Amino acid sequence: xxxxxxxxxxxxxxxxxxxxxxxxxxxxxxxxxxxxxxxxxxxxxxxxxxxxxxxxxxxxxxxxxxxxxxxxxxxxxxxxxxxxxxxxxxxxxxxxxxxxxxxxxxxxxxxxx
Amino acid sequence: xxxxxxxxxxxxxxxxxxxxxxxxxxxxxxxxxxxxxxxxxxxxxxxxxxxxxxxxxxxxxxxxxxxxxxxxxxxxxxxxxxxxxxxxxxxxxxxxxxxxxxxxxxxxxxxx
Numbered sequence: 648x649x650x651x652x653x654x655x656x657x658x659x660x661x662x663x664x665x666x667x668x669x670x671x672x673x674x675x676x677x678x679x680x681x682x683x684x685x686x687x688x689x690x691x692x693x694x695x696x697x698x699x700x701x702x703x704x705x706x707x708x709x710x711x712x713x714x715x716x717x718x719x720x721x722x723x724x725x726x727x728x729x730x731x732x733x734x735x736x737x738x739x740x741x742x743x744x745x746x747x748x749x750x751x752x753x754x755x756x757x758x759x760x
Numbered sequence: 761x762x763x764x765x766x767x768x769x770x771x772x773x774x775x776x777x778x779x780x781x782x783x784x785x786x787x788x789x790x791x792x793x794x795x796x797x798x799x800x801x802x803x804x805x806x807x808x809x810x811x812x813x814x815x816x817x818x819x820x821x822x823x824x825x826x827x828x829x830x831x832x833x834x835x836x837x838x839x840x841x842x843x844x845x846x847x848x849x850x851x852x853x854x855x856x857x858x859x860x861x862x863x864x865x866x867x868x869x870x871x872x
Contacts, residue, residue, distance in 0.1 A: 656800075681860065689865070690865050691803070691863050693861075693862075740859055747808045748793075748861055749805070750795075750802045752800065752801060753800075
């Protein structure tokens with residue numbers, strides 16, 4: 648089955664710096680890769696996703712890149728702000744739609760001002 | 761994700777008791793999921809259902825049971841066979857043609 652590895656487990660940056668979180672997946676059939684942000688005690692919220700037919704996707708300060716050959720994808724956050732502090736999860740899913748997501752173990756991002 | 765509700769928010773159980781966690785969605789989504797979250801472990805899949813009256817085991821199904829009698833409801837029962845049930849439980853749903861999962865607010869279960 649699919650396995651998703653996520654690194655680093657913790658990341659501390661200064662406000663205004665960039666943050667990068669990386670994930671690798673094992674099953675080449677995986678074709679959907681979402682990123683979720685979870686604040687303490689809250690539900691995970693989707694922040695960006697990418698499908699296997701796209702190499703990069705950007706939404707304001709957040710971007711995701713996908714390298715299908717190497718089977719890894721990354722989340723990039725630019726101009727970090729204290730409110731970006733949270734736990735971030737990557738995940739991978741295969742077709743057909745509705746197949747469950749396999750999550751990485753999460754990265755705790757701390758942005759200090 | 762505002763269309764997915766879970767109850768109760770907090771649940772306390774004595775050892776040896778079964779408890780049922782509720783998950784309801786009004787999004788007309790076909791697929792529903794249950795995840796367990798422990799500190800440092802991410803989200804682990806317990807069960808999922810892609811259609812009414814059908815469900816599949818996830819990675820950690822032992823000690824849990826589910827039913828899917830209605831499209832909008834997917835309750836999870838934590839049985840006494842689950843040795844370490846204290847955790848944060850999250851329900852999610854997905855539309856039939858989409859991949860995006862939307863999560864409910866979660867239930868925090870504590871075994872006393």
